[in-house]
Amino acid sequence: MPSVLGLLEAREKKVRAEVARLREEAERITAALSAAEVQLERLGQARETVTEVLAEPDAETTGQVRAAAVTGSTVPHRVEGVGAEVLAPEYQRILAVLAAPEAGGGMRAKPITLALGGKAVPARVEGMRSRLKRLAARGWATEVEPGLFTLCKEPVPAAA
Template sequence: MPSVLGLLEAREKKVREEVARLQEEAERVQEEAERVQAALGEAERALQRLVDARATVTEVLAEPPAAVAEPVRSAVTGSVVPHRTEGMAVSVLAPDYQRIVSVLESEAGVEGMRCQQLAAALGLQAVPAKVEGLRSKAKRLVERGWAVQVRPGVFTALVAPSG
C-alpha cells in the first residue's frame, strides 16, 4: 500500500504540471488578445478616417457649383502644354514655351518662322538637335491651339495674341 505522503507528492506533481500548462496557455491567450486589440485599434482608426472622408465629401458636394473656384495654375518647367481656351494667358505655359510664343508674336514672327530662324531668335545654336527640339515644341503648341503652322515647317502665333 502506497504511503499517504507518496500519494500527496504524486498528486502535487500532477497539479503543478497542470498549473504550468495553464500559465503557458494564459500567456499565449494574453499575447493573442494584445495582437487582436492592436488590430482592432487600427481597424477603428481606418473606419474613422473613412467616416470623416465621407462627411467631408458630402459637405463639398452639397456646396453650390458656383462656389468652386478654378485653381490658379502657374508655369512649371517641363510641364505639359495645356489646350488653349478663351481667356487663357501665355503665363500658364512653361518658360520655354512662353519664349517661343513671344518670338512668334513678335514682328519677326508675323509672316511665320522656320525652326532655324526661331532658334536664332531665341539665341540658340541652329544645330539639328536644337532645331528638332524647337520643331517638336512648335508642333505641340499648334496641336494645343497656341500657334499656327502656316506652311509645312513654318510657324506663327495666332492672329489675336494673348497676354
C-alpha cells in the same frame, strides 16, 4: 511514479503560461483593432468631406477651367479671362520663349527647340512644330507665315 499533486502542479503551470501568452496576444490584437478602427473612421470622414466639397459648385470657377493642366494633357482653346496657367508646363515654356524679346517677328520650331534645351534632331523639331501648330489652332500662338510662330496678342472673345 510521480505524485498526483506534482502532475497537477505541472499541468497548472503549463496552463498558466498558455493563459499569459493568450492574454498578450489578445492585447496585441485589441491594439491593432483599435488602430484599424481609428483609420477606418478617418477614411470615412475624408470620404464624406470630399463628397461634400465636390457637391458644392465653386462660384469663382464656374464656367472657367478649374485647375492648371498637367504634362500630357490636351491644349484648351484660349478664351478671355483664362491665362496660360491652364496649359501644361511644356506649353507654358513654349509661350515664354515666344514672348521673349529675341522672338521679335516670330520664331521657327528649331530655334525654339534649342531655346528649351532640346537637341536639333528632326524628331524633336517636328514634335515642337506639332506643339506650335496646336497652340496656333487653339488661339495661343499665331502662325504669321508657314513655320513662323509668334505669341497671339489679340484679345480672344468669350466662348459662345
